[in-house]
Amino acid sequence: MIKNCLIVGGGVGGMSAALALAKRNVAVELVDVDPQWRAYGAGISVTGTSLRAFDHLGILEEVRERGFVGGGVRLRNLDGSVLMESLPPPDDAPLVDASGGIMRPVLHDIMQRHVRAAGVKVVLGVEPVAYDQTDQSATVTFSDGRCASYELVVAADGIFSKSRGMLFADAPKTKLTGQGCWRIVADRPAEVDRLEIYVGGKIKLGLNPVSASKLYAFILEHVPDNPWYEEAEMLPHVAQLLEPFGGPIENIRAGLGAESMVNYRPLEWLLMPQPWHKGRVVLIGDAIHATTPHMASGAGMAAEDGLVLGEELERTEDVGKALDAFGARRLERARMVVENSVRIGEIEMAGGNQIDANRMLGDTTQKLKLPY
Numbered sequence: 001m002i003k004n005c006l007i008v009g010g011g012v013g014g015m016s017a018a019l020a021l022a023k024r025n026v027a028v029e030l031v032d033v034d035p036q037w038r039a040y041g042a043g044i045s046v047t048g049t050s051l052r053a054f055d056h057l058g059i060l061e062e063v064r065e066r067g068f069v070g071g072g073v074r075l076r077n078l079d080g081s082v083l084m085e086s087l088p089p090p091d092d093a094p095l096v097d098a099s100g101g102i103m104r105p106v107l108h109d110i111m112q113r114h115v116r117a118a119g120v121k122v123v124l125g126v127e128p129v130a131y132d133q134t135d136q137s138a139t140v141t142f143s144d145g146r147c148a149s150y151e152l153v154v155a156a157d158g159i160f161s162k163s164r165g166m167l168f169a170d171a172p173k174t175k176l177t178g179q180g181c182w183r184i185v186a187d188r189p190a191e192v193d194r195l196e197i198y199v200g201g202k203i204k205l206g207l208n209p210v211s212a213s214k215l216y217a218f219i220l221e222h223v224p225d226n227p228w229y230e231e232a233e234m235l236p237h238v239a240q241l242l243e244p245f246g247g248p249i250e251n252i253r254a255g256l257g258a259e260s261m262v263n264y265r266p267l268e269w270l271l272m273p274q275p276w277h278k279g280r281v282v283l284i285g286d287a288i289h290a291t292t293p294h295m296a297s298g299a300g301m302a303a304e305d306g307l308v309l310g311e312e313l314e315r316t317e318d319v320g321k322a323l324d325a326f327g328a329r330r331l332e333r334a335r336m337v338v339e340n341s342v343r344i345g346e347i348e349m350a351g352g353n354q355i356d357a358n359r360m361l362g363d364t365t366q367k368l369k370l371p372y
Helices: 012-022 048-057 060-066 104-117 162-167 231-242 249-254 298-315 319-350 354-368
Strands: 004-008 027-032 043-046 068-070 073-076 082-086 099-103 121-124 128-133 138-142 147-150 152-155 175-187 195-198 204-209 214-222 263-271 281-283
Touching: 004 012, 004 147, 012 027, 012 048, 012 104, 012 152, 012 298, 043 048, 043 104, 043 214, 043 298, 048 060, 048 099, 048 298, 048 354, 060 104, 068 204, 099 104, 099 204, 099 214, 128 152, 128 162, 138 152, 152 162, 152 298, 162 281, 175 231, 175 249, 175 319, 214 231, 214 319, 231 249, 263 319, 298 319, 319 354
Parallel strands: 004 027, 004 152, 027 121, 073 195, 152 281
Antiparallel strands: 043 099, 068 099, 073 082, 128 138, 138 147, 175 214, 175 263, 195 204, 204 214
């Protein structure tokens, strides 16, 4: 087992790896380029994949307390009338059958406190600018001029990973899907007690509870020309997108304002071929398998990466073998999530058969219930 490690990136994947390694008595240092270590975005959906990983990380109960964990889904027509609904699983059902949501800043606050409590050294406002490796270590030069050596570096620096570019000159570029995702936060009506999806419109609209009092709405829009929105344009555009919808959406639309935390990003994806490591530096999370939100599994997959990496490093003193084993365990699971998520988005944009998309979603969800 390695004795020390650097984690690059303080998101869900990086913090999961930090917790998994600190639990195994590795001296962990985590760096994040943001001096405030902030979480960007509004709410996040969590499926059984994420919840199981959170349980293994020791944060599940806090996610339950500060977020929303339940299950079931309700389909509505454009006018808000209920088309179909499934009940949440019983209390004694397996965790992988549940789902829910949580505010991104709340999830990050939970994980950040656990990372610090685990004794991880956290350094903010810096990032690696160069890696120099030997067979036994990686020496990292940081943006503040400092240099330090580590037995292992875990690069969890996201879809636009600079580490990926430094290590792999021929790494693939991210690909735009043609969809854009809007997210807003709103007060949660009592009737919204599970995930709700509106069907029949030109856009895909969903509501997901993220706490006892709040929900977040996600809106998937076909944007083949990848437009840029000025901040002043965002709320009016969201209001326009929500205009055709009835039911709870009418009050949500009327309440749009600065507190809505409107967030937009064009959807991009990446699936990097293996190897996912070079020498003593390994990439995890969105740096190697960035997915779209159609499976609501991005956070869960990143957290699983951190957990699997810890398990494989514990099994052998040969770091290279451990990193190879990590990649072997994760590749097909990552491929399934990324490729099926992208395919569901393609079906939505083409106006294809939603039954096919729902079947693909259901089949993939069932496979993700298998142990990681």
